[in-house]
Amino acid sequence: MSHRDDSVETIQRELTAFARRARATAARMHPELSLVSFTLLAHLEDQRGCRATDLAAHYLLDKSTVSRQVSALERLGFVERRVDPDDHRVQVLHLTDEGAEMLANVTASRRVAFHERLADWDEADLDRFASYLLRYNAAQEAVE
Amino acid sequence: MSHRDDSVETIQRELTAFARRARATAARMHPELSLVSFTLLAHLEDQRGCRATDLAAHYLLDKSTVSRQVSALERLGFVERRVDPDDHRVQVLHLTDEGAEMLANVTASRRVAFHERLADWDEADLDRFASYLLRYNAAQEAVE
């Protein structure tokens, strides 16, 4: 097996290991906000509101899944819906103040965790690692 | 925000994005073998058999979860249990021939997928990406 194959094998194995663990780790760290909910809230913040359909398309989720997730987030008071006056079918979703606050808390503690894990990396390595992940995910997105 | 913070932020975001997608992608690619089942089978192959408890410890899963996963894999004919003659409580799990074959098939097609995704990477980048992932996961394991 070539060195190249070897590297691909390692990348495959390690990314898989990471994926397997990620949800459980997130759940342990933030029992109050699942990885998916967190992601959806972050997207809402990022986009300053969007439609449920947009979330579904962006994250490759079924619209029913998004509908239920959003309902849960609404029940928790983290999200509110505003009917679009131009098209009464659509509900534009927005973060509430509580949602924004919760998101900020979770983001902050995630940030701390990541910083700890990466504390002994030098800046050049961090930079390269980040760019590799971006490149990998961009390629992934392109084929899905 | 420093360049360092920026890189950490990106790493966090991209790893999270990857994790979110991994299960769904795996399920689409291999409806016959979930990411978890695949991982368990791979571990069995790697270790040439082990106990359910070992799987639970290694993957931070509850023993009941492993018990059910293993039952499913046994029903599918991919795994067999052999009672340990020295301790009648323990069942040593082994891949069956069908299990090994299925694992080989899935491994092969996963390998192809990863090779495609990484086709235009040069060898030095692959090598560094692999080593970064190893380093990251090793650090992660240490704290869990």
Place this chain on the structure above:
DNA sequence: ACTTCGGGTTGTACTGTACAACCAGTTGAA
């Protein structure tokens, strides 16, 4: 011999997910 320990299973409950059927607005074409 009795207690405690360790490996494993079962009951139960919850989350995340998909698919299909549906409802309610919107839009375009006959």
Place this chain on the structure above:
DNA sequence: TTCAACTGGTTGTACAGTACAACCCGAAGT
């Protein structure tokens, strides 16, 4: 202008994966 097709969203249903707690059984140490 009306009706069919489309679009955004919800609900019914089903399933995988997971955890926790209660339990069973065999092993080990006192």
